[in-house]
Amino acid sequence: MTASNQPPRTASQHEPDAQTSLLAGQRNPTQHGTFSSSSPRAAAARRHTGLDDGLASSEIAVKGRSLTELVDNKKGWDYWSYYVPSVRWMAEYKRSYLVGDIVAGITMASIYIPMALSLSANLARLPPIHGLYGFAIQPLVYAFLGSCPTMAVGPEAAGSLLLGSAIRLSNAHHRDEPDDGLQDVRNGYLAGAITAMCGIIALGAGVVRLGFLDGVLSRSFLRGFISAVGWVIVVDQLVPELGLQQLAKRDKISDFSSVDKIGWLFKNFRNTHMLTFYVALVSFSIIMVGRVVKRKMEKRFPSIVFLPDRLLVVVGSAILTKHFGWDKQGLTILGTVDSGNVSFHWPFRQSQIKLLQENMSTSFLISILGFFESVVAAKAMGSMADSSVSSNRDLVALGTANIIGGCFQSLPGFGGYGRSKLNYATGGRTPVSNLVLSLSTILVITTLLPYFYYLPRAVLSSMISVVAVSLLEEAPGDILFFFRIRGFMELFTIALIFVTTAFWSLELGIAIGVGFSLVQVLRLTNTPRIQILGRVPGTDEPQFKSAEHEGVEVDQLNGRLFVRIYESLTFVNTGKLKDRLRRLEWYLSPKAHPGMPRLTEDGWLKWLVIDGVGVEELDGSGAQVLREVVGEYVKRGVGVWFVRFQGPVRERMTNAGLAELVGGEDHFCRSLEEAEKQVDRVEREREGRVV
Numbered sequence: 001m002t003a004s005n006q007p008p009r010t011a012s013q014h015e016p017d018a019q020t021s022l023l024a025g026q027r028n029p030t031q032h033g034t035f036s037s038s039s040p041r042a043a044a045a046r047r048h049t050g051l052d053d054g055l056a057s058s059e060i061a062v063k064g065r066s067l068t069e070l071v072d073n074k075k076g077w078d079y080w081s082y083y084v085p086s087v088r089w090m091a092e093y094k095r096s097y098l099v100g101d102i103v104a105g106i107t108m109a110s111i112y113i114p115m116a117l118s119l120s121a122n123l124a125r126l127p128p129i130h131g132l133y134g135f136a137i138q139p140l141v142y143a144f145l146g147s148c149p150t151m152a153v154g155p156e157a158a159g160s161l162l163l164g165s166a167i168r169l170s171n172a173h174h175r176d177e178p179d180d181g182l183q184d185v186r187n188g189y190l191a192g193a194i195t196a197m198c199g200i201i202a203l204g205a206g207v208v209r210l211g212f213l214d215g216v217l218s219r220s221f222l223r224g225f226i227s228a229v230g231w232v233i234v235v236d237q238l239v240p241e242l243g244l245q246q247l248a249k250r251d252k253i254s255d256f257s258s259v260d261k262i263g264w265l266f267k268n269f270r271n272t273h274m275l276t277f278y279v280a281l282v283s284f285s286i287i288m289v290g291r292v293v294k295r296k297m298e299k300r301f302p303s304i305v306f307l308p309d310r311l312l313v314v315v316g317s318a319i320l321t322k323h324f325g326w327d328k329q330g331l332t333i334l335g336t337v338d339s340g341n342v343s344f345h346w347p348f349r350q351s352q353i354k355l356l357q358e359n360m361s362t363s364f365l366i367s368i369l370g371f372f373e374s375v376v377a378a379k380a381m382g383s384m385a386d387s388s389v390s391s392n393r394d395l396v397a398l399g400t401a402n403i404i405g406g407c408f409q410s411l412p413g414f415g416g417y418g419r420s421k422l423n424y425a426t427g428g429r430t431p432v433s434n435l436v437l438s439l440s441t442i443l444v445i446t447t448l449l450p451y452f453y454y455l456p457r458a459v460l461s462s463m464i465s466v467v468a469v470s471l472l473e474e475a476p477g478d479i480l481f482f483f484r485i486r487g488f489m490e491l492f493t494i495a496l497i498f499v500t501t502a503f504w505s506l507e508l509g510i511a512i513g514v515g516f517s518l519v520q521v522l523r524l525t526n527t528p529r530i531q532i533l534g535r536v537p538g539t540d541e542p543q544f545k546s547a548e549h550e551g552v553e554v555d556q557l558n559g560r561l562f563v564r565i566y567e568s569l570t571f572v573n574t575g576k577l578k579d580r581l582r583r584l585e586w587y588l589s590p591k592a593h594p595g596m597p598r599l600t601e602d603g604w605l606k607w608l609v610i611d612g613v614g615v616e617e618l619d620g621s622g623a624q625v626l627r628e629v630v631g632e633y634v635k636r637g638v639g640v641w642f643v644r645f646q647g648p649v650r651e652r653m654t655n656a657g658l659a660e661l662v663g664g665e666d667h668f669c670r671s672l673e674e675a676e677k678q679v680d681r682v683e684r685e686r687e688g689r690v691v
Contacts, residue, residue: 085393086144089430100427103306105436107426108152108419109135110308112437113444115467116155116411117334117452118460122237123160124411125167126191127184128337128452131155131411132445138401138413140438143431145397147390148378150428152419152437153401155411156373157467158229159366163194163411165506166362168254170355188409189345193356195413196347196406197363202371203399211391220490221517222372223478224497228509230471231502235261237461237468241280243273245332258502275331276458283313284462288469305425310463314455322454334455347406365510370414374398377415381424418470493517530580532588533562533611533672559606560679561585562672566614571621578629581608607683608638609675612645623656634661639682641667641675 081088112135120131134155142153167187205211235258239248242265248254253264290309297304320326327333348356356363371394378389398414405413423433475494482490496516501509563584569577583589585605586598618626630640640662645653650668659665669675 083393084145085147086431089149093430093432097429097432101430101432102436104423104426104428104433106440107306107308108423108428108433108437109440109444110311111422112154112419113441114310114314114460115463116441117337117455118464119155119157119160120411121334121457122240122461122464123157123164123233124191125164126187126411128334129445129449130188130191130409131160132441133408133410134405134413136438136441136445137405137408137410138398139434141401141404142397142415143434143438145393145400146431147388147393147397148381148415148420149430150381150420150424150433151374151377151415152423152428152434153374153398153415154413154419154437156370156414156416157233157464157471158226158369158373159198159412159414161229161233161506162362162366162369163191166194166359167191169507170358172255173358189347189352190355190359191411192345192406192409193347193352194359194363194366194406195410196403197356197360198367198370198412199399199402199404199406201364201367201399202395202402205367205371206392206395206397206399209392211395218490218493218517218520219478220482220487220493221497221513222369223475224494225369225510225513226471227475227494228498228501228506230468230475231498232258232506233468234465234472235265237465238265240332240461241277241284241458241465242269243276243330243332243458244268244271247271257504273330275326275329276456279317279326279331279456280458280462283317283459284465286313287463287466291466305422313459313463317456317459318452318454321456326456327454332457334452334457334460337449337452344407345409347409365514366412370398370412371395373417374415377417377420381420489520493520529566529614530577530584531564531566532584533564559604560609560676561605561607562609562611564611564613568615568617569622569626570617570619574622574625577625578632581629605638607641607679608633609641609643609672609679611643611672612649613643615645615649618649618652623652623658626653627656627658627661630658631661639663639667639679641669641678643669643672643675 113132116131116135117128118131119134120126121128124130138155139153142151146153167190170190171183171187239245239253239261244265247268248264251264253261256264287310290307294304294307294309321331321333374394375391378391378394381389394415402412405411427433479491479494481487482494493513493516497509497513500512561584563581567573583592586592586600587596588600592599633640642653642658642662645668653659654665659668666678669678
């Protein structure tokens with residue numbers, strides 16, 4: 001790694017609380033392998049070797065070694081540095097990076113160690129120690145295996161909330177377990193098992209190279225989900241911030257929807273514990289004001305980003321609580337944070353298998369959302385630090401980190417966008433900043449836990465509420481963006497997920513959102529992209545363009561239809577091929593509604609030319625359906641020609657009998673102009689006017 005130790009950047013790039021930035025444009029696409037065609041290394045190899053000039057790879061040399069040797073040398077430096085990125089950054093580490101990395105790691109620790117306590121105690125329904133282990137283990141593992149040098153790894157609000165929901169549902173489902181005072185221990189074992197399962201899912205996806213799936217979930221789905229998570233967190237944290245935990249436990253409102261909880265809060269507002277409310281309100285206000293001040297003053301005073309406002313709130317509230325005896329006046333405090341129950345525990349024991357089966361969907365969703373959040377962070381940080389990022393390597397690194405973290409019952413940990421920006425803004429340039437964060441957390445676990453005794457839980461709730469606000473504050477901008485571009489389907493997706501989550505439950509909102517997104521994916525993938533072509537009038541040489549362009553004419557009097565297919569034909573989309581071609585024949589437009597009356601005369605089509613410019617793959621099912629569709633046209637007496645079907649696709653079509661069906665290899669042409677000449681010749685032959 002060669003990034004220089006640059007000063008902190010300015011403006012809004014360094015907001016530590018922005019947990020997501022789903023619509024932020026990224027300049028650097030995520031790579032999926034060391035020698036990916038789009039990776040900087042592959043591009044550099046092409047530039048240095050002249051591969052772009054058409055030279056044979058066997059004749060090319062890079063620093064005295066052929067390109068083949070560079071790629072196939074499985075024992076080389078590049079090979080090991082790809083699979084274990086720490087091999088490279090350790091060898092290239094510069095002393096000038098050290099101060100920035102240490103400062104960045106300590107700054108992140110001062111902010112996110114208190115956050116870890118909040119995530120575990122308030123969202124995951126676990127003792128606070130489990131959140132600390134999330135920042136002690138996952139960053140340590142990622143520092144050695146991850147591909148993004150400045151991405152900070154640890155627990156996130158969405159994953160912690162999903163974990164807490166799974167624990168709540170599991171406890172409700174197994175109410176017959178004895179009340180032996182070991183419920184927290186059992187919850188910790190379940191948390192470790194879910195975290196480890198998240199790691200196995202991510203690791204498996206990385207091993208089979210599924211990094212390209214980072215774009216499967218739409219931005220509208222993620223915006224709706226993230227906003228719904230923010231809403232659920234805000235409502236849930238109002239209960240401890242008003243000091244109503246005991247009433248909430250008595251009325252069992254944990255099973256209520258967010259809307260029902262709001263009604264319950266209004267009904268019981270008169271029972272608010274005012275000291276708790278004031279502590280939470282002041283803490284929330286200080287942190288929010290600190291965020292605004294940092295944003296406004298960061299340009300003039302870049303060092304203000306180092307101000308540990310949350311740590312000051314935590315330390316100050318604990319000192320005041322102890323000095324004034326607020327804990328004796330009804331203010332709930334954190335108390336003793338016991339780490340004795342947390343030790344190495346293999347999460348896949350026989351007793352855990354049933355619980356894992358029940359929570360497999362939660363593990364899968366946490367993995368998907370965590371991976372997407374990590375990709376957003378990796379793209380942004382890779383662009384800032386001018387480094388190559390591999391999605392597959394990050395899946396392996398994050399998967400390994402969570403498997404090990406699950407053995408210590410930690411919360412699920414993935415890359416965080418806001419946390420990573422803070423890391424870079426405060427001087428972090430290498431994975432050493434992650435190591436400092438991890439070591440600082442281990443120091444807290446081993447020596448400083450007793451000092452958290454007087455920390456008010458209302459302060460932890462207010463910190464989580466700040467995170468929830470940061471999740472919600474991006475929604476208006478995204479909604480306005482979609483509205484401005486008339487993205488009504490995206491707006492419907494956001495509204496659907498948010499409303500179902502608010503009025504019913506987070507689980508139902510997720511299920512409906514994922515189901516709706518999958519339906520959209522299937523709808524888009526099973527419809528082949530076909531375009532009708534027309535002749536451009538007034539040109540000497542025949543030119544073909546989309547018939548939807550202005551000035552392009554479709555002449556149906558000569559009985560010819562030219563269509564162009566822009567994607568591969570597989571079992572996913574060929575089922576719609578027949579319907580799409582019929583619609584072009586009847587309406588001369590792929591956008592015409594099928595309920596319209598037919599616009600063309602029956603039997604007008606005599607010649608069909610199919611341009612396969614985008615057909616790079618044709619699987620067995622696609623070839624079978626294509627043969628059936630073409631066979632129907634041939635039976636009707638329509639002549640069929642194929643244009644630009646080359647290589648394995650052409651071979652498969654020939655093996656499927658398509659060449660014989662349409663009249664021979666002459667019906668496979670290299671251009672539309674050649675196909676038109678063939679049609680002219682056959683037409684003249686039919687009319688008996690052979691020249």
